[in-house]
Amino acid sequence: MAPEDASGWLAGVRERLLAWFDVEKRPLPWRADRDPYRILVSEMMLVQTTVAAVVSYFDRFVAEFPDLASLAAADEERVLKAWEGLGYYRRARQLHAAARAIVADHGGGMPRDPAAVRALPGVGRYMAGAILSQAFDLPEPIVEANSRRVLARLVAERGEVTTAKPLARLWEVAGRLVAGERAGDFNQALMELGALVCAPREPRCLICPVAESCEARRLGLQAEIPRLPARTASQEVAEACAVVVDAGRVLMVRRAGPGLWAGFWEFPTVHLVGPDPAGRGGLGPSIDLERGVERLTGVEIVVGSLVHSLSYGVTRYRVRLDAHAATPRPRPGGAELVPGSGMSAAAWVEPGGLRELTMSAAGRRLVAAIRSDPAAWGLPE
Structure with a gap:
């Protein structure tokens, strides 16, 4: 039987991970409240970028544009200038377009319907789950680089995790895990564990709060999982x-x-x-x-x-x-x-x-x- 098929396994992972997160979570500026706008900005900025790199840019950006209305009303050059240095400027344009869509189509407030959030420019399944769970505690799953690594090791998924079948399994596991209370905190805990403990190389299994539930650790496969596609040469x-x-x-x-x-x-x-x-x-x-x-x-x-x-x-x-x-x-x-x-x-x-x-x-x-x-x-x- 796969680990995720056992209700006790799911409950144990949720409980231990949330308890760890309550003690170890970093005091990040977008965690100060449940403002969906600030969460949207942070998630757009965090695409292929580290938390350490994002924090100072985030603070400057939300000081310049404190809410959806101010961002939607700004011209593109001003938005790009506020984003300057962070890279991935397509994301800045998508964030700007998303703010304008929310103001134009949703009365200036972040919608709570998953389909409506996923329809926003630049917002896919993962980002919609992050926004809806963190802002509104809706039990929407997430799978991004850090959480994907944690989930793959927890269930010992040996397939290449960017391909359809293994990735579908990880989304299914994420959906079952987030179904309990404190959905937003759980999703953040999953990402935080990947960032701080369940590292790509040399995961810190001895201090991992869910080590006893980790199938990859039981099988000694932490170094082989997750399996990723070969990198393309620059x-x-x-x-x-x-x-x-x-x-x-x-x-x-x-x-x-x-x-x-x-x-x-x-x-x-x-x-x-x-x-x-x-x-x-x-x-x-x-x-x-x-x-x-x-x-x-x-x-x-x-x-x-x-x-x-x-x-x-x-x-x-x-x-x-x-x-x-x-x-x-x-x-x-x-x-x-x-x-x-x-x-x-x-x-x-x-x-x-x-x-x-x-x-x-x-x-x-x-x-x-x-x-x-x-x-x-x-x-x-």
């Missing part, structure tokens, strides 16, 4: 950008959509080698930097030396970005150079104004490099 990408300086100002481009960083500002950038993770389009393959900048901005430039290189990861790509100093080509009679006849919105920006623009983390790193040695880029000290 694809290598090369890009180049120009830090174009004229009269102490820097040429910046606002990226058009759609694409990974649509609406973000960046130093004019061309894609050189490998797949384009940003989906810029329009420039063609391997265009040189001078022609690329002209096509993007309408500004003819002279590319100088390579001043700085950085690497960064985005989704399944590993990107190397080479940044070159550059200047505009001399203009007859010293005419004022006005960008804007290119493919993208462009503007000259004072160095101190760069911090006001919404940029990717890689863009921010390049700004820091420029500020640390402005003379190398042709800027005043």
